[in-house]
Amino acid sequence: xxxxxxxxxxxxxxxxxxxxxxxxxxxxxxxxxxxxxxxxxxxxxxxxxxxxxxxxxxxxxxxxxxxxxxxxxxxxxxxxxxxxxxxxxxxxxxxxxxxxxxxxxxxxxxxxxxxxxxxxxxxxxxxxxxxxxxxxxxxxxxxxxxxxxxxxxxxxxxxxxxxxxxxxxxxxxxxxxxxxxxxxxxxxxxxxxxxxxxxxxxxxxxxxxxxx
Numbered sequence: 001x002x003x004x005x006x007x008x009x010x011x012x013x014x015x016x017x018x019x020x021x022x023x024x025x026x027x028x029x030x031x032x033x034x035x036x037x038x039x040x041x042x043x044x045x046x047x048x049x050x051x052x053x054x055x056x057x058x059x060x061x062x063x064x065x066x067x068x069x070x071x072x073x074x075x076x077x078x079x080x081x082x083x084x085x086x087x088x089x090x091x092x093x094x095x096x097x098x099x100x101x102x103x104x105x106x107x108x109x110x111x112x113x114x115x116x117x118x119x120x121x122x123x124x125x126x127x128x129x130x131x132x133x134x135x136x137x138x139x140x141x142x143x144x145x146x147x148x149x150x151x152x153x154x155x156x157x158x159x160x161x162x163x164x165x166x167x168x169x170x171x172x173x174x175x176x177x178x179x180x181x182x183x184x185x186x187x188x189x190x191x192x193x194x195x196x197x198x199x200x201x202x203x204x205x206x207x208x209x210x211x212x
Contacts (some may be wrong), residue, residue, distance in 0.1 A: 089117025141185025
């Protein structure tokens with residue numbers, strides 16, 4: 001099976017199973033979304049969805065967040081991972097958003113990465129979800145699923161995986177593929193105990209073949 005054929009079969013399967021995948025992070029506007037994505041690093045979407053409404057009620061926009069203290073923000077987000085570091089980055093992000101971008105969230109990954117606390121993965125998530133840009137964010141789920149299914153061969157870093165996925169996934173499907181791979185990794189192809197019996201991709205899965 002060629003790489004092209006493997007990708008086609010995987011995309012066809014996901015298209016039939018989840019025609020309209022969406023992020024599980026809840027948000028009300030672009031600013032709220034970038035805040036949620038920043039909070040989601042090494043933290044579950046469920047937890048983030050509990051925190052962001054409280055945080056955004058206190059600081060609903062970049063102006064109010066930029067004037068907050070690190071202690072104020074950290075107290076609200078203390079139930080997520082690394083609250084002090086995230087609080088500092090959220091405040092810095094809000095300041096740069098105002099001073100460099102006039103308070104409007106940019107839509108290009110390269111510009112998004114200029115915001116403090118926004119790395120390549122976060123920038124790609126925001127650009128993909130909000131603006132349907134043809135980029136794929138590689139988190140732990142995407143990395144694991146891509147490796148197991150044989151979509152990313154000999155890939156050692158998230159950037160390696162990203163480049164291989166973008167080589168074979170059509171631009172118009174990338175914002176969906178991002179969600180498909182995340183959801184599959186979150187609910188089926190789990191890290192410790194993958195639910196292979198519930199997966200419709202075992203016939204081409206390299207991990208399943210090796211496990212057998």
